[in-house]
Amino acid sequence: MTARPLPGAPAAEALLAETAARAARLPNPPHLVMVRLGEDPASVSYVRGKDRKAREVGLSSTVHALPETTSQAELLDLIARLNADDAVNGILVQLPLPAHVSEQAVLHAIDPRKDVDGFHPLNVGELWAGRPALRPCTPAGILYLLDHYGLAIAGQRAVVVGRSHIVGRPLAALLLERDATVTIAHSRTRDLGAVTREADLLLVAVGRAHLITPEMVKPGATVIDVGINRVPGEGGGKAHLTGDVHPDVAEVAGALTPVPGGVGPMTIAQLLANTASAAEMQASRLLSR
Numbered sequence: 442m443t444a445r446p447l448p449g450a451p452a453a454e455a456l457l458a459e460t461a462a463r464a465a466r467l468p469n470p471p472h473l474v475m476v477r478l479g480e481d482p483a484s485v486s487y488v489r490g491k492d493r494k495a496r497e498v499g500l501s502s503t504v505h506a507l508p509e510t511t512s513q514a515e516l517l518d519l520i521a522r523l524n525a526d527d528a529v530n531g532i533l534v535q536l537p538l539p540a541h542v543s544e545q546a547v548l549h550a551i552d553p554r555k556d557v558d559g560f561h562p563l564n565v566g567e568l569w570a571g572r573p574a575l576r577p578c579t580p581a582g583i584l585y586l587l588d589h590y591g592l593a594i595a596g597q598r599a600v601v602v603g604r605s606h607i608v609g610r611p612l613a614a615l616l617l618e619r620d621a622t623v624t625i626a627h628s629r630t631r632d633l634g635a636v637t638r639e640a641d642l643l644l645v646a647v648g649r650a651h652l653i654t655p656e657m658v659k660p661g662a663t664v665i666d667v668g669i670n671r672v673p674g675e676g677g678g679k680a681h682l683t684g685d686v687h688p689d690v691a692e693v694a695g696a697l698t699p700v701p702g703g704v705g706p707m708t709i710a711q712l713l714a715n716t717a718s719a720a721e722m723q724a725s726r727l728l729s730r
C-alpha cells in the first residue's frame with residue numbers, strides 16, 4: 442500500500458483564488474506589511490515568497506527589511522505607526538527575532554485587528570474560546586487542506602505531536618472546534634508510539650527529522666507533516682528539506698503530505714486569506730464609525 446499524496450499546491454491555489462476574489466470586492470487592495478530584522482537566509486526567502494504571492498493575488502505588500510541591530514524601541518515605534526495607519530490592514534513581524542528583542546513585547550504591540558499571524562494574546566484567547574478571530578496561518582491552512590481533500594475531522598481521533606505556540610497548540614484548538622477528539626503529545630510524552638498509533642489523524646510539528654516511523658502510525662491514518670528540517674548534503678553536496686515523518690510511513694498511512702510542497706504553501710495562502718479577512722473587518726468598522 443502506498444499513501445494517497447496530499448500536495449499543498451492545489452489546495453493553496455484554491456485558497457489563493459478565493460482570496461483574490463475577496464480582494465477584488467474591497468474598495469482598496471488589502472495591504473500586508475511584513476517586517477524582518479537581519480538577513481537570515483530562511484527568513485529572507487520566506488518573506489520574499491509571501492511578498493510575491495501577495496502581489497499575484499492582487500494584494501499590496503510592503504516589506505521593511507531592517508538591520509539586525511534594530512533596537513526593540515525602534516521596532517515598537519514602527520509597529521505603532523503601522524497600527525495607526527488606516528492604509529495598513531495586516532502586520533507580520535517575521536520570527537525568530539534577534540535575542541535583544543522580546544518576541545512577547547512585539548507580539549503584544551501589534552493591533553489584534555491587524556495581527557494576520559494570529560499570535561496576539563487576544564486572538565489566542567478568542568481561538569481557545571471558540572470565537573471568530575484571526576487564526577494562525579499554518580494550523581488554519583492545514584484545516585483548509587484537509588477540507589480540500591475531503592478528509593473527515595469531526596469525530597476523528599487526532600493526535601498533534603508538538604506544543605508550540607505557532608503550530609501545535611493552535612492546531613489542537615482548531616481541531617477541537619471542528620469536533621475532533623484531540624490529544625497533544627510532546628517531548629515528555631511516555632511511549633509516544635503508543636499514543637500516535639491511536640490517531641486517525643496524525644499531525645506532526647516538532648522539528649526533528651524522521652521522528653515518526655512506520656510502526657508509530659495506524660494503518661490507513663492521515664498524516665500531516667509540518668516539519669521543515671534542513672539536512673546538509675552528503676560530502677558537501679546540496680542541502681535538502683525533509684519532514685518530521687520518515688518516508689517509509691507512506692507504506693502504512695492512508696494519506697500523507699509531502700515536504701516540501703505540503704503544508705508550507707498552505708501557510709502562505711492562509712496568511713493572504715487572513716490579510717483579506719483583516720481588510721474586510723476593518724472596512725466594515727470604518728463604515729460604522
Ligand SMILES: Nc1nc(=O)c2c([nH]1)NC[C@@H]1CN(c3ccc(C(=O)N[C@@H](CCC(=O)O)C(=O)O)cc3)C=[N+]21
Pocket residue numbers: 486487490533534535536537558578669682700701702703704705706708709
Ligand atoms: N511571523 C511569522 N509568521 C510565520 O508564519 C512564520 C514566521 N514568522 N517565521 C518562520 C515560519 C516558517 N514559515 C514558513 C512558511 C512557508 C514555508 C514554505 O513555503 N515552505 C516550502 C519550502 C520552502 C523552502 O524551500 O525553504 C514548502 O514546504 O514547500 C515554510 C515555512 C512561516 N513562518
